Amino acid sequence: MARGEELWQTPRGPARVTLATCDLGLGPGVLRAAYASLPRYFADADAVMDFESRLVYCMVSIQGFARDDLMAKPFSERGARQTELEVLTAYAAAQSRGAIIDVPQRARQERESYARGRALFYRRAGPYDFACATCHSADQRRIRLQELPNLTRAEGARSAFAHWPAYRISQGAVRTMQWRLTDCVRQQRLPELLFGSQATIDLITYLGVLAQGGAMDAPSLRR
Amino acid sequence: MRTRQIVSLIVLALAGCATAHDEGVEAVDLAPIIQSSFRARGQAGLDRLKQTEMQRLCSSAQAHALPADQKQRLQRQALEGVRYPDDERWLGDWKRGEQIAQSGAGMQYSDKPEAPRGGNCYACHQLSAAEIAFGTIGPSLYRYLERNDRGVESMRRTWTQIWNSHAFNACSLMPRFGDAGILTPDQIRDLMALLFDPASPVNR
Numbered sequence: 001m002a003r004g005e006e007l008w009q010t011p012r013g014p015a016r017v018t019l020a021t022c023d024l025g026l027g028p029g030v031l032r033a034a035y036a037s038l039p040r041y042f043a044d045a046d047a048v049m050d051f052e053s054r055l056v057y058c059m060v061s062i063q064g065f066a067r068d069d070l071m072a073k074p075f076s077e078r079g080a081r082q083t084e085l086e087v088l089t090a091y092a093a094a095q096s097r098g099a100i101i102d103v104p105q106r107a108r109q110e111r112e113s114y115a116r117g118r119a120l121f122y123r124r125a126g127p128y129d130f131a132c133a134t135c136h137s138a139d140q141r142r143i144r145l146q147e148l149p150n151l152t153r154a155e156g157a158r159s160a161f162a163h164w165p166a167y168r169i170s171q172g173a174v175r176t177m178q179w180r181l182t183d184c185v186r187q188q189r190l191p192e193l194l195f196g197s198q199a200t201i202d203l204i205t206y207l208g209v210l211a212q213g214g215a216m217d218a219p220s221l222r223r
Numbered sequence: 224m225r226t227r228q229i230v231s232l233i234v235l236a237l238a239g240c241a242t243a244h245d246e247g248v249e250a251v252d253l254a255p256i257i258q259s260s261f262r263a264r265g266q267a268g269l270d271r272l273k274q275t276e277m278q279r280l281c282s283s284a285q286a287h288a289l290p291a292d293q294k295q296r297l298q299r300q301a302l303e304g305v306r307y308p309d310d311e312r313w314l315g316d317w318k319r320g321e322q323i324a325q326s327g328a329g330m331q332y333s334d335k336p337e338a339p340r341g342g343n344c345y346a347c348h349q350l351s352a353a354e355i356a357f358g359t360i361g362p363s364l365y366r367y368l369e370r371n372d373r374g375v376e377s378m379r380r381t382w383t384q385i386w387n388s389h390a391f392n393a394c395s396l397m398p399r400f401g402d403a404g405i406l407t408p409d410q411i412r413d414l415m416a417l418l419f420d421p422a423s424p425v426n427r
Contacts, residue, residue, distance in 0.1 A: 199260035
């Protein structure tokens with residue numbers, strides 16, 4: 001967390017500036033509660049962005065980092081040092097602890113993102129015919145002993161949205177919402193879901209809108 | 224009276240359309256997003272994203288409420304694709320079956336393609352009493368022989384269920400272990416033994 005704060009506040013990148021002017025949707029430099037209101041539509045990028053894609057956008061447009069470099073390795077290997085994106089994400093999410101989840105649906109692009117996210121959630125594919133909904137659309141189900149949140153209801157969606165990023169004990173590392181999605185999709189036997197892809201953003205929008213009204217509680221501790 | 228019935232049928236039909244539209248699952252074109260959001264990795268190629276007709280029809284929050292004709296078609300197609308053991312040898316070794324039921328390995332891009340695959344049955348089903356880490360997405364199969372006899376019809380039904388459960392239940396959540404080539408016929412025989420052998424821990 002301290003490393004995240006330092007990374008956020010240190011002048012970095014080819015432009016030698018901090019992320020202090022990064023607009024996460026609540027105005028330049030406003031971190032408090034910003035994570036709780038993402039994904040949202042950003043006119044400057046003409047795109048709906050979740051926190052992690054917005055962070056990349058800021059690091060590229062403000063600090064001058066190369067997008068391809070940032071996207072190449074967003075998640076750390078097990079046991080290795082956390083990536084800058086992970087550390088910055090954990091730090092920013094912590095500034096939203098206690099904030100009420102409020103993912104907007106005012107812009108047409110935000111509503112379209114939700115509709116696609118919902119359709120993706122129910123989309124079955126691959127040799128196992130799995131969709132997100134296969135495991136996450138009924139109450140009180142579990143895989144082995146692991147309880148599965150029903151992500152189609154506010155209670156389950158709030159719990160899932162509120163607790164990421166998380167320190168994942170089984171991984172020995174801080175993991176982000178983007179990582180969580182790619183790991184779910186791996187277990188669905190599908191190809192690799194790309195970091196920052198439209199599908200990830202749309203799924204997070206769907207989850208975030210259903211989680212409306214919950215209180216952020218990240219970074220948390222997860223099995 | 225007749226007119227009234229027709230009117231109420233039309234109202235019902237329109238209500239059905241309105242629901243489907245509001246839910247918006249079928250109306251959304253995901254093709255461009257699917258195209259841009261994945262990359263092939265290991266054994267998981269991009270071909271896995273292409274949907275079969277069954278997968279498309281079952282990709283809805285209302286999949287359980289598919290029209291009867293579609294449901295019957297999916298079930299008939301599933302049943303027609305089942306390959307049964309030609310020698311009527313239904314049962315293998317329950318000990319190997321238990322290992323297959325325990326293992327969740329197989330077909331993830333993080334798995335070795337040449338390594339033996341599991342059925343991961345315990346992820347969703349209770350089987351042996353000794354294994355308490357079982358999931359609850361599927362029904363308990365503990366004491367299977369209390370609810371199923373060892374006759375050919377019963378074995379055939381269970382084989383079909385493992386091969387392609389959509390034969391009985393269109394849009395079932397259970398993977399098509401035989402139909403999709405996840406498990407080999409020999410592995411399915413071992414799972415059959417886990418369920419049907421009186422000496423199997425499932426039945427003791």
